[in-house]
Amino acid sequence: MTILLDVITTAAILFVVAAGLLAIFGVLKIINFAHGAWLTVGGYCAVATTGMGLNPWLALPVAFAVGSALGGITEVLVVRPLYRRPLDAILATWGLGIVVGQLITLWFGRDVQFTPNLLSGTINVFGLDYSFYRLFMVLAALVVGLGFAVLLEGTRLGLSARAVIMNETLARALGIDTAKVRLTTFMIGTGLTALAGVLLTPLTSVDPDMGLAWLIGAFMLVMVAGSSFGALAVACLVFGGAQTLVSTFVSPVLGGITVAVLCALVLRISPKGFARA
Amino acid sequence: MDRTTRKLLFAMAGGLLATAAWAEDPIKIGIPVGLSGANSVVAPSVVQSAELAVEEINAAGGVLGRKLQLEIADDASGAAGAQKAFDSLVFQKEVNAIITMETSAARNAGLPIVAKGEVPFIYTSFYEGRSCSPNLFVNGWVPEQQVPPIVDYFVKKEGAKKFFLVGSDYAFGRGMLEFARTYLEKAGAQVVGEEYLPIEGTDWTAIISKLKSSGADALITSTAGGAPNVTLTKQLRGAGIKLPYGNLAVDEGTAKSMGPDAAGIYIAASYVTSIDSPANKKFLEAMQKKFSGELRTPNDLSVPQYEGIYLYKAAVEKAGSTDASAVLSALGEVSVAGPRGTVSMNKQHHAPLTMYLGQVQENGSVKVVETFPDVDPGTQCPNL
Amino acid sequence: MPESRLPNIRVWLLGALVVASLLMIAFGPVFLDRFALNVLSRSMIYAMLAVTVDLLWGYAGVLTFGQAAFFGIGAYATAMVLTHLGSSPELLLLAFVLAILVPLVLGVVVGWLSFGYGTTPLYATVISLVLPIVVTQVAFSGGQWTGSSSGLVGYATLPLSLAGYFRLTGICLLAVAAAAWIFVRSDAGKVLVAIRDNEARCAYLGLNASRIKIALTAVLAGVTGLAGFLFANASGVVAPENTGFVFGTELVIWTALGGRGTILGPVLGTIGIDYLSASLSGQLPFLWKLVVGALFVAMIILLPNGLAGLVGKILPRSKGSRGEGGPLRQAQVMQVPQDVVDKPPLLTIHDLGKSYGSLNVLQGINLTVQPGELVSLVGPNGAGKTTLMRCLSDGTESISGSVSVRGANIAGLAPDAIVALGVGRKFQVASVFDSLTVAECLRMARAARYRPSLVHSSQELDLPSAAVEILKLTALDGMLDRPVSALSHGLKQSLELTMVVALEPQLILLDEPTAGLTKTERMTIGTILKKLTGELGLAAILVEHDLDFVREISSRIVVLHQGQLVLDGTVQDVVNSELVKAIYSGGAHD
Incomplete structure (x- = not known):
């Protein structure tokens, strides 16, 4: 029973962390290696918000706003010239991540920062005391996932985005302002990532490198998921589950590299990952 | 630029200007330290206490009539950075001694360089033990000194019988817990679980679930300092773990800022700010006066750094020169009375230390629960 | 090898650099x-x-x-x-x-x-x-x-x-x-x-x-x-x-800053940055990383080839340092190997079908091609012509039925293995190498046959006579030194065709080779194709929309419609067929 909860909550956390990366990769076909830096930015938004004595929950909208604003600047200055050079885009965003990390360090210092917990304590589920916050993350993942489903299926932007995913040239020919779709998608992606950064603060320490630890896992999951949020959810459940099981029954050390190694193997066998499923 | 770095630069510039007033060349002390990377949280406090020591010694006339001068270099908390830092200090700045706390990887990376350059190296960090070199002296604690206070206390006072051990998968984490396991088994307690997470790991879920189902009645952790320690503690508290919890890697400053999550944690250290001795009071006052608003909480790494410089001073004075071999043979014989009490690195290049068992209070302060005088470092380097 | 070329500034610089490096290695320890x-x-x-x-x-x-x-x-x-x-x-x-x-x-x-x-x-x-x-x-x-x-x-x-x-x-x-x-x-x-x-x-x-x-x-x-x-x-x-992974990224950063795609750039970049960081970063650890990171981002965006790339643009380009054409040699005169003539047919397609999910793109295709035939594949858009070409040249496509080249079933064979069986394919959009010169492209077509040297840069170009002939007809023989990126669309098409012919294939697959070409260029290609099939005994399958062109050069025409082969006959048969007229006027739906 604990295992089941562990698997579901681990998958939920992975989903929340990877969603922003997927939004960008799905539409723009660009891998945003500054993803870790945006998570960190989110974490520090929580530090700044609570530092000003505001309600910690307020950090969520603040982080989304800050993340998307910075994302907008990034898209225009860094990513836009590189759409035709996707490998270079990986490098440029990685470099950007270094810059953001150092700026945070110069501003806030290198220290580990602390934020009040959003929700603390445990809750009784089926006779088990389980971390309340981890269960809350499942809700957060559902909100993010459903939010995207609504955004993609129910709005004009979503329609345009889907058109760009399927056939960008055609989309442009149909009069869709693809540049705007890209900018908006990128901003939503980075905003969401910063938001995920806030959601991580009760689980991890906040320091200038906090995002880096999540980058590779999120990257691998997105590679497997392609451009579909459904596939990402499946990937998070499968690989997050594998990570939990390996950690529990074999060794947490192996568990730490489970996601990366399994994703790499899956991609070798089926280069499109779960995208077709 | 952050304040510490700026201050550092000023300090270095100031040091250069002041040189002219002294007759002979200054004695240079190299401090390769993790200004960036994992150790950068604690490094500023280490630099501060070194600055105080040098200021005090110079104000009292220096060493053999020569002024002390600090040379600080960033080792990026790792091997590659340490090579650069040691190269620069040993070969470019030509320091007379290296006195510093570093990660084990950085220390190891520096050892071949101090050997090539024939420079004494006083290592001021606690570590997993058994690093032996003719050039190396250590005044921080090793597992043999730190683990017994916590284990003894848990067994005797808390009545704990089943221990669960959790660590980061690296030399310190494994070294500490391996010793803890042996010691526990000798003490008649049972180890019901021993789990490690990769050093950069962030998800302790599976380990915490195992801990919960193990029936343990005490928990001992030895993670990497800083982020992993905080992450684990947060997740433990999130999962509602309320066992007696001994943390082998948390420092006072971190515990203080961790807030309510840290309350109740037991730590064992050779230094806590609440040591009630005149030497410690004088030290704390001097630190407060020198750094006031910029002061970093003195801790179990920065105080040995402070004492390390005094130990070096004593050795040079005993040897009558800064000649490396003379200083190295003196280093094992001299002793210094500092904030931690009287310290001498006379046990196979390691130091017997008074250890304090403390518990973090609700307000973040550390209350000393028990004192263990002169704990021996055990067999560290039998060949030296 | 001609020795008349004067060593230019690049070669001098390079020589000087090697000497300087040797001196540095020998005497560096004296003064460093x-x-x-x-x-x-x-x-x-x-x-x-x-x-x-x-x-x-x-x-x-x-x-x-x-x-x-x-x-x-x-x-x-x-x-x-x-x-x-x-x-x-x-x-x-x-x-x-x-x-x-x-x-x-x-x-x-x-x-x-x-x-x-x-x-x-x-x-x-x-x-x-x-x-x-x-x-x-x-x-x-x-x-x-x-x-x-x-x-x-x-x-x-x-x-x-x-x-x-x-x-x-x-x-x-x-x-x-x-x-x-x-x-x-x-x-x-x-x-x-x-x-x-x-x-x-x-x-x-x-x-x-x-x-x-x-x-x-x-x-x-x-x-x-x-x-x-x-x-x-x-x-x-x-x-x-x-x-670790971080060190891996640092290596990439050094390479990028020095200049990827050059050898000197990464060497100097790495030594320079590592030395500087040893000297400087001790004092300003975070600022140093910030500066290097920002420089790296700027470099990737603005100067993807790094500093060395910039220097390379300024220095005059050496003629010797990039493979120029060199004398053109007709090393071999192409002829049809005996075994092919012995064992016709060249290509056998048996009951070929291809579907994507429930969509059948090809169905029940049967076709045999003999040496010397020039078969044109016609049909409206979406009839499955390009898919058919792909199924013939890539055995890893999942199909039903079978395709055999010279008696060998190609199922499971990757394109390069099928090329080895004697099949050359020309793509619809000219597929050449934009960073190479014309001569280098042609050499690439010979690389599978003659293992290229790891050390030497060839000055000669050995091509079968048919390929040489195409070069002459299209005037490409005078442009061997020219970078491919500077060629016109038509010349790129011709170059690709020459490359395919240089493979000495026995069956050539051509996907709309005349699309976008001028009338003269089209005539030239037609002449070449007729010569290859008629005189040299190759077989060719040609996808083409221009029915006049098809009528002029084909020996046989195959009509594909909605994934099925609806007609297979001589030019006369097909041109006069009511069915074809109906298909092309858009009326036929079986």
Whole structure:
């Protein structure tokens, strides 16, 4: 029973962390290696918000706003010239991540920062005391996932985005302002990532490198998921589950590299990952 | 630029200007330290206490009539950075001694360089033990000194019988817990679980679930300092773990800022700010006066750094020169009375230390629960 | 070989550089202090790594973070032998061999994982990320064997002084850089660029790009392991971060700042940045990283070829340094090999079907082609013509029925293996190598047949007479030195056709070879095709929309409609067919 909860909550956390990366990769076909830096930015938004004595929950909208604003600047200055050079885009965003990390360090210092917990304590589920916050993350993942489903299926932007995913040239020919779709998608992606950064603060320490630890896992999951949020959810459940099981029954050390190694193997066998499923 | 770095630069510039007033060349002390990377949280406090020591010694006339001068270099908390830092200090700045706390990887990376350059190296960090070199002296604690206070206390006072051990998968984490396991088994307690997470790991879920189902009645952790320690503690508290919890890697400053999550944690250290001795009071006052608003909480790494410089001073004075071999043979014989009490690195290049068992209070302060005088470092380097 | 060309400024500079490097290596220890010697020894080892990163990324187009892992394995192998076994000369030799061999073998495995047929270029990058993570974890978990986080230290190393290590690493770096310099200018080196430019075209020229990249990965892993051996000796310590992903990214950053796609750039970039960081970063650790990071981003966006690329643009281009055409030689006169004539038919398609999900694109196709035939494949858009061409040239497509070339079933064969059976394919959009010259493109078409030299850069061009003839007809023979990117659309089409003919195929597949060409160009292509089939006995299958053109040159016409073969006959039969008229007027729906 604990295992089941562990698997579901681990998958939920992975989903929340990877969603922003997927939004960008799905539409723009660009891998945003500054993803870790945006998570960190989110974490520090929580530090700044609570530092000003505001309600910690307020950090969520603040982080989304800050993340998307910075994302907008990034898209225009860094990513836009590189759409035709996707490998270079990986490098440029990685470099950007270094810059953001150092700026945070110069501003806030290198220290580990602390934020009040959003929700603390445990809750009784089926006779088990389980971390309340981890269960809350499942809700957060559902909100993010459903939010995207609504955004993609129910709005004009979503329609345009889907058109760009399927056939960008055609989309442009149909009069869709693809540049705007890209900018908006990128901003939503980075905003969401910063938001995920806030959601991580009760689980991890906040320091200038906090995002880096999540980058590779999120990257691998997105590679497997392609451009579909459904596939990402499946990937998070499968690989997050594998990570939990390996950690529990074999060794947490192996568990730490489970996601990366399994994703790499899956991609070798089926280069499109779960995208077709 | 952050304040510490700026201050550092000023300090270095100031040091250069002041040189002219002294007759002979200054004695240079190299401090390769993790200004960036994992150790950068604690490094500023280490630099501060070194600055105080040098200021005090110079104000009292220096060493053999020569002024002390600090040379600080960033080792990026790792091997590659340490090579650069040691190269620069040993070969470019030509320091007379290296006195510093570093990660084990950085220390190891520096050892071949101090050997090539024939420079004494006083290592001021606690570590997993058994690093032996003719050039190396250590005044921080090793597992043999730190683990017994916590284990003894848990067994005797808390009545704990089943221990669960959790660590980061690296030399310190494994070294500490391996010793803890042996010691526990000798003490008649049972180890019901021993789990490690990769050093950069962030998800302790599976380990915490195992801990919960193990029936343990005490928990001992030895993670990497800083982020992993905080992450684990947060997740433990999130999962509602309320066992007696001994943390082998948390420092006072971190515990203080961790807030309510840290309350109740037991730590064992050779230094806590609440040591009630005149030497410690004088030290704390001097630190407060020198750094006031910029002061970093003195801790179990920065105080040995402070004492390390005094130990070096004593050795040079005993040897009558800064000649490396003379200083190295003196280093094992001299002793210094500092904030931690009287310290001498006379046990196979390691130091017997008074250890304090403390518990973090609700307000973040550390209350000393028990004192263990002169704990021996055990067999560290039998060949030296 | 003509010796008339005067050595120009580039060659002079290069010669001067080699001499200067040798002098520096020999006399550096005399005037450099111990600090500089020690730092430079390490920087030069890192520079070797940057060269390997550059060969993979700058030349072959494979972005890799994994060189750090091979380096770490080489260093760990050395340190582990010296720590756990001892340090006799024999054991040092063992360490040396293992430091190269272990990465080499692992390189083969990693290469096989990364470059399987059909994997994306991104996948190699993915693997290169996972590899250092796994290796680092192994180093952490290795306990006493690897020293965990503390690494290994205190083992006996090669008995060399600081100056000795400086000279040793200097010579190794010079050797590696010189070898790389010669290699990238050789014919084989051009193959890497061709693969980076257009991997599909390489496959359809009979080159097994996967195998070439696997070999490259493995060899460079070995070189990297050698650097690891040097590092373990020179530094006397090996730690997990030497093998980590972050170090891998640093190597890429140094390469990028120095200038990818050049050899000198990454070498100087690495030495410069590493030396500067040793001298400066101690004082300003965060600012230093910030500056390097910002510079890197700016460089990637604005100057993708780095500083060396900028310098390269300013210096006049040497004629000798880029493969020019050289004299054109008709090495072989092409003739139909006997066995083909013995065993017609050349191509047999039996009951071929292809579907995507529930959509049937091709159904029940039966077709036989004999030597000397020129078969035109016509039909409206969406009839499945291009799909059919693909099924004939790529055996990895999942189909029903069978396709045989010269009696051999092509099922499961990758394009390069089908080229070896004698099939050449020309694509609809001219598929050539934009970074190469015309002569280099043509040499690429011969590379599968005659193994290109790893050292020499050919001055001659050996082509079958038919290919030479096309060059002459299209006036390409006067443009052999010209970069392909400067050719007109029509000339690119002609070049691609020449490349396909240069393969000496027995069956040529052509997808709309005349699209977008002028009337004259079209006539030229028609003449060539007639000659190839009529006089030389090749067979050709041609997808074409221009019915006048088809009527003029075909010996037989096949009509495809809605995935089915509806008519197969002589020009006369088809042209007069009511069905064809109906299809083309859009009326026919069976």
